[in-house]
Amino acid sequence: MSALRADELEIVEEKDPELNEQQFESRTPWRLAWRRLKKDRVAMVSLGFIVLLILVSLFAPLLTALIGHGPNTQYTTRGLSLSGIPVGPGHNGFLLGTDDQGRDVLSRIIYGSRISLEVGIGATFLALLLGVVVGLFAGYYGGFLDSVLGRFMDILLSFPILLLAIAIVARFGPSLGLLIVVISLFSWPYIGRLVRGQVISLREREFVEAARALGASDLRIMFVEIAPNLVALAVIYATLLIPVNIVLEATLSFLGLGVQPPTASWGNMIAEAQTGDLFTVAWWFLVFPCVALVLTTLAFNLLGDGLRDALDPRYGRSHISPAKRVRRAFRVRRTPPAPEPAEAKA
Amino acid sequence: MIRLIVRRLLYLVIVLVIITFLTYVVFFAGNPNNLAARFAGRDAGPAEIRDAAIRLGLNHGFWYQYWHYLVGLLHGNFGLDFQNAVPINSEIARAFPVTASLVVGSVILWLLIGIPIGIMSATHPRTVRDRASTTFALTFLSVPSFVLGLLLLLVFYYYLTRAGLSWFPAAGYVPLTQSPVQWLVHMILPWTSLALIQAAIYTRLIRGSLLDVLGEDFIRTARAKGLSRRTVIYKHGVRAALTPVITQLGIDIGTLLAGAFVTEKVFGLTGLGQLALNAIGNEDLPVVAAVVVLAASFIVIMNTVVDILYAVLDPRVRLA
Numbered sequence: 001m002s003a004l005r006a007d008e009l010e011i012v013e014e015k016d017p018e019l020n021e022q023q024f025e026s027r028t029p030w031r032l033a034w035r036r037l038k039k040d041r042v043a044m045v046s047l048g049f050i051v052l053l054i055l056v057s058l059f060a061p062l063l064t065a066l067i068g069h070g071p072n073t074q075y076t077t078r079g080l081s082l083s084g085i086p087v088g089p090g091h092n093g094f095l096l097g098t099d100d101q102g103r104d105v106l107s108r109i110i111y112g113s114r115i116s117l118e119v120g121i122g123a124t125f126l127a128l129l130l131g132v133v134v135g136l137f138a139g140y141y142g143g144f145l146d147s148v149l150g151r152f153m154d155i156l157l158s159f160p161i162l163l164l165a166i167a168i169v170a171r172f173g174p175s176l177g178l179l180i181v182v183i184s185l186f187s188w189p190y191i192g193r194l195v196r197g198q199v200i201s202l203r204e205r206e207f208v209e210a211a212r213a214l215g216a217s218d219l220r221i222m223f224v225e226i227a228p229n230l231v232a233l234a235v236i237y238a239t240l241l242i243p244v245n246i247v248l249e250a251t252l253s254f255l256g257l258g259v260q261p262p263t264a265s266w267g268n269m270i271a272e273a274q275t276g277d278l279f280t281v282a283w284w285f286l287v288f289p290c291v292a293l294v295l296t297t298l299a300f301n302l303l304g305d306g307l308r309d310a311l312d313p314r315y316g317r318s319h320i321s322p323a324k325r326v327r328r329a330f331r332v333r334r335t336p337p338a339p340e341p342a343e344a345k346a
Numbered sequence: 347m348i349r350l351i352v353r354r355l356l357y358l359v360i361v362l363v364i365i366t367f368l369t370y371v372v373f374f375a376g377n378p379n380n381l382a383a384r385f386a387g388r389d390a391g392p393a394e395i396r397d398a399a400i401r402l403g404l405n406h407g408f409w410y411q412y413w414h415y416l417v418g419l420l421h422g423n424f425g426l427d428f429q430n431a432v433p434i435n436s437e438i439a440r441a442f443p444v445t446a447s448l449v450v451g452s453v454i455l456w457l458l459i460g461i462p463i464g465i466m467s468a469t470h471p472r473t474v475r476d477r478a479s480t481t482f483a484l485t486f487l488s489v490p491s492f493v494l495g496l497l498l499l500l501v502f503y504y505y506l507t508r509a510g511l512s513w514f515p516a517a518g519y520v521p522l523t524q525s526p527v528q529w530l531v532h533m534i535l536p537w538t539s540l541a542l543i544q545a546a547i548y549t550r551l552i553r554g555s556l557l558d559v560l561g562e563d564f565i566r567t568a569r570a571k572g573l574s575r576r577t578v579i580y581k582h583g584v585r586a587a588l589t590p591v592i593t594q595l596g597i598d599i600g601t602l603l604a605g606a607f608v609t610e611k612v613f614g615l616t617g618l619g620q621l622a623l624n625a626i627g628n629e630d631l632p633v634v635a636a637v638v639v640l641a642a643s644f645i646v647i648m649n650t651v652v653d654i655l656y657a658v659l660d661p662r663v664r665l666a
Binding site: 163166171250251254274279286287290298302 | 489492497504637641
């Protein structure tokens, strides 16, 4: 029996270093997260769709040249029937049909994706910047600064933001830049509040104390020590904020306050389809922009959900057993579920 | 309780001052003379523009006008609109019932849809039912309200009517006092389009909050003393889980009462949202300011109601 045990020990000792080395090399938090994300089929499909969408919007001129129809060209002879009815999908070489002015719906959707992504990603980026900086200061310094900034964010969040956004856009005239600024102005408090909560717990951690003991300045602690721990949180919530902002842009464009025709945006395509009642006989130029919009927001939402699972093991579902999941779900949770960055250490 | 209400009223005053100020700043950031010129009529000369400015009270400085407006507000008077010199109070009195019936109906509908689904998916986590409700929620969370509204119109109005079943009207509003049946028929589609999207949010909210509550000690205690699963879930669990829902409901009702812009536009309902949109298009400052003030008031009032409800629902708040 004792001889047997010695055998086992030998084998284990031979295998172990090699195994550990291999695992050690591949186990950065991001790789772990990526591995978890890869198992999530829904998230991967969404990611694929988003990558495709980005490519489509980048190569919009090339694609429309390949199709042979410009986004704003009115094909009055081929694109409209004799009585002026738009041509249906698949007819006369219009894959998704034409709209009331005989323009190619597909080309317009392709160009509309540029607007949606520009505004969605641009506004989210600005909101992220503002939210992280304000959240860092509020959470790190606490006290008076925190209560002022916190109250300010609360007030912004409880305002009828659509109304104010509409008023601002109406006053200064619609433009793409203003649209991005206005949207980010009203969406940054979401990020700000999350970051603030996270920073409040991070600033008590040992590595911050260590940095302070080494004489690091407040700014250095905030932006060099604490900020990297916020990356996972930022990635998750930015992904979830993009669809919100895309919808906000589409809504403003739909109300006639966003991107102005003839420039195609999904929102104003839908608005144009609604104004003449022509979409009752030609459903396609209403339905296809709607489908594009819904698929895009859905993809971002699903990817965000998947990212949350992948980057934050506490919410994970793909790598724990079903029984454990239920037990975890019913577990006592005393503190509000502030998401923790995935095992990341500064 | 009185302290709470007084504090809320003070808060309301502060918010109103901030928000009306912002509205005024936004509108006066341009040149007030442009505003006057706009309402002086076409081909107006400088003299006519000056007359218009005096008529609209735009000849005074920014602070004077703003102060004047606040004093009017204190008397419950929103002033006259720029466009037709009609009292704004009566315009609001006409628009508010439309918005109110839209909001009240859809709130009832979305709670009826959202709460049961949320409870079901929280009490059966990670099952097929839970996944189905998650799919429902994520789908409707991703659909903008104007898309849903237009698609509902397309299917339930145009296609049904063409098929010979004219059950639903296209758009418009019939007052409840005029014909309750017509009112109901005209409101069904707007209610549905608003309620489905909101129900998605509430499903997620209830699910999360009930899951948290069901993991707490007092639930285990209740189970341990032999109460049935049903009693524990509904009497102990759901009651405690409703607090975040009520907070959200307060905010939502307050915001929507100020005008469900998109739904009102899609279904041609002449509520507060339409009033505000038209006013913004016409640069009719007093009307915009009035709707903004109403919105802020609704939100603060709803928050106060929520705080009082908290105390009723949750003994921990009452005792604290």
